[in-house]
Amino acid sequence: MIFDSCDAFRAANFAAKVCILGSGPAGTTIARKLGAAGIPVVVLEAGSREFSDESQDFYRGTTVGDFYFDLDVTRLRFMGGSSNHWAGWCRVLDKQDFEPKAWAPDTGWPIRRADIEPFLPEVHDILELPGFRPDVPVSDDIRWVQLIKSPAVRFGEKFADELDKSRNVAVVLNTYATELAGDGKRVTGARLWSNGQDAGAFNADYFIVCTGGLENSRLLLWSNQRSNGGVVPNAAALGRYWMEHPTFEGGNAILADYGEFEVDAVNEAFFSPTPAAMERLQIMNFGIRLIETPYPGVKSLIADLACTAPDMAEWMSAKLSQNLRCAAQLYVAWEQAPLASNRIELSTTDVDHAGVPRIELHWKKSKLEHRTLLEGLRLFGKTLIEKNLGRVRIADWIANGGDYPTNDETAGHHHMGGTRMGTDVTKSVVDANCKVHGMDNLYVGGSSVFCTSGECNPTTTITALACRLGDHLAKVVAV
Amino acid sequence: MSFFIKRISRRTIVQALIALPALSLFRTLPNADPAHADPHRAGPTPANPNEIVEVNGWILKRSDLA
Numbered sequence: 372m373i374f375d376s377c378d379a380f381r382a383a384n385f386a387a388k389v390c391i392l393g394s395g396p397a398g399t400t401i402a403r404k405l406g407a408a409g410i411p412v413v414v415l416e417a418g419s420r421e422f423s424d425e426s427q428d429f430y431r432g433t434t435v436g437d438f439y440f441d442l443d444v445t446r447l448r449f450m451g452g453s454s455n456h457w458a459g460w461c462r463v464l465d466k467q468d469f470e471p472k473a474w475a476p477d478t479g480w481p482i483r484r485a486d487i488e489p490f491l492p493e494v495h496d497i498l499e500l501p502g503f504r505p506d507v508p509v510s511d512d513i514r515w516v517q518l519i520k521s522p523a524v525r526f527g528e529k530f531a532d533e534l535d536k537s538r539n540v541a542v543v544l545n546t547y548a549t550e551l552a553g554d555g556k557r558v559t560g561a562r563l564w565s566n567g568q569d570a571g572a573f574n575a576d577y578f579i580v581c582t583g584g585l586e587n588s589r590l591l592l593w594s595n596q597r598s599n600g601g602v603v604p605n606a607a608a609l610g611r612y613w614m615e616h617p618t619f620e621g622g623n624a625i626l627a628d629y630g631e632f633e634v635d636a637v638n639e640a641f642f643s644p645t646p647a648a649m650e651r652l653q654i655m656n657f658g659i660r661l662i663e664t665p666y667p668g669v670k671s672l673i674a675d676l677a678c679t680a681p682d683m684a685e686w687m688s689a690k691l692s693q694n695l696r697c698a699a700q701l702y703v704a705w706e707q708a709p710l711a712s713n714r715i716e717l718s719t720t721d722v723d724h725a726g727v728p729r730i731e732l733h734w735k736k737s738k739l740e741h742r743t744l745l746e747g748l749r750l751f752g753k754t755l756i757e758k759n760l761g762r763v764r765i766a767d768w769i770a771n772g773g774d775y776p777t778n779d780e781t782a783g784h785h786h787m788g789g790t791r792m793g794t795d796v797t798k799s800v801v802d803a804n805c806k807v808h809g810m811d812n813l814y815v816g817g818s819s820v821f822c823t824s825g826e827c828n829p830t831t832t833i834t835a836l837a838c839r840l841g842d843h844l845a846k847v848v849a850v
Numbered sequence: 851m852s853f854f855i856k857r858i859s860r861r862t863i864v865q866a867l868i869a870l871p872a873l874s875l876f877r878t879l880p881n882a883d884p885a886h887a888d889p890h891r892a893g894p895t896p897a898n899p900n901e902i903v904e905v906n907g908w909i910l911k912r913s914d915l916a
């Protein structure tokens with residue numbers, strides 16, 4: 372069932388055992404799992420079926436530190452969440468992303484990749500993916516990795532019919548959960564806002580917060596403030612260890628033969644470091660994306676090379692006349708070192724229309740990350756030389772230690788951390804089952820539970836974790 | 851001088867000029883201990899043509915500079 376208002380839902384007298392906040396990939400996946408298990412679940416969705424400026428305005432906020440996107444632009448607040456404009460790049464975090472890195476504090480998850488692997492067949496169905504291909508080592512340092520360009524499933528569109536017909540799932544649109552109340556053991560209810568006004572309290576046995584990788588922290592910080600610590604009793608890490616995938620054009624490559632690597636449907640290929648290379652150089656994970664350079668770009672690259680290595684430039688010119696596809700732009704996205712100082716705070720000066728403080732995001736890239744970017748490009752360049760595949764030019768600002776450009780990609784719109792998973796309550800918010808430490812009936816879905824970000828886009832892992840949480844909850848709730 | 855120019859092509863002169871700053875770059879690098887030398891930088895012996903060097907942002911084999 373889909374209700375267009377909170378009033379219509381209340382009139383239907385649907386008795387929900389579980390209340391999910393948010394209908395993005397995480398919330399929708401968990402709701403479908405619970406519905407399929409015969410558990411009555413309500414999904415409260417702040418937005419409606421379509422984009423609206425009014426709804427989007429609730430997402431405004433500010434950023435302190437490095438340049439970042441406007442917070443009302445980097446996500447979407449309506450049914451289906453940010454899946455309404457995601458690009459559809461899919462890959463699961465690497466096995467080593469779950470392992471601690473001795474050289475980077477606060478890395479490592481309390482679960483392993485093997486814990487989510489059983490859910491990958493379901494994820495493939497949900498996201499309409501072909502099977503993943505294993506990584507292919509290119510050298511001791513670099514592996515070819517597959518990122519699948521999926522059809523970018525819009526969760527709101529794809530599952531609207533199924534949810535509407537479901538007898539166990541009620542989706543309630545235009546219903547904003549402004550805060551949760553709790554007594555330090557249990558959530559005792561949610562405060563709702565609908566049609567521009569307070570819509571009273573709502574209760575269920577279990578609450579699952581799936582409001583997105585920025586909003587999960589905001590909602591829990593505000594709820595905790597209002598209930599004097601009754602919602603997240605161990606709140607030292609709440610809002611902290613926030614991460615993105617910084618993404619910048621790192622340089623160029625000339626290639627003996629573009630066809631040397633397997634490219635995807637859009638002629639792109641991806642490369643990451645081997646675990647041994649990361650350990651040797653003490654760097655984070657990264658992904659180098661090869662994007663074919665247009666012809667004028669190739670010519671100026673050759674001219675640049677001629678100043679340094681004329682023979683090489685001559686060889687390159689010869690290649691260019693045989694084959695136009697012989698150069699690439701190198702975009703690098705990397706794993707951020709988790710830092711408690713990268714955090715979501717509640718604004719002390721600005722609130723939304725419902726009176727909830729807006730987000731103040733504190734975000735800075737670290738020195739380790741700059742080194743990861745530089746060493747990553749060097750590793751790739753060395754690999755191309757060793758394998759006689761081509762040459763790499765590192766962008767000046769990286770080689771010379773300059774500032775990050777502000778007119779580049781900047782980041783991936785991937786909002787991770789803030790309610791991270793862990794066993795140490797001073798450094799995490801949820802346990803290995805995504806349950807908030809110390810609370811009996813409060814869980815979190817989405818990438819805010821990520822302990823580390825790896826190098827790949829998050830939604831495949833979000834969906835796998837949501838399937839796992841759905842299965843777990845179905846057992847817990849059935850008891 | 852004119853004899854010199856006739857015997858050596860313009861291209862070779864350009865190459866030599868280009869190699870000069872690169873060679874001075876190699877000389878200034880800390881590389882007394884090969885075990886701790888940065889593998890991305892040039893080493894003390896300019897003889898190894900397979901050595902990896904960084905010049906003007908390019909990651910090259912030393913022999914590329916010749």
Ligand SMILES: Cc1cc2nc3c(=O)[nH]c(=O)nc-3n(C[C@H](O)[C@H](O)[C@H](O)COP(=O)(O)OP(=O)(O)OC[C@H]3O[C@@H](n4cnc5c(N)ncnc54)[C@H](O)[C@@H]3O)c2cc1C
Nearest residue numbers: 393395396397417448452453458459460548583817828830
């Ligand atoms: C431009 C862009 C491109 C992207 N490309 C990719 C990509 O190629 N690959 C990839 O893996 N990821 C990509 N992403 C990220 C991807 O969209 C997110 O990872 C994913 O949508 C997160 O899912 P979620 O369910 O956790 O949160 P969201 O999708 O943010 O959904 C949260 C939902 O909760 C609702 N909500 C918020 N607050 C409340 C509240 N208090 N009460 C009730 N409801 C609430 C919102 O309206 C929304 O519907 C991209 C994102 C953007 C913006």
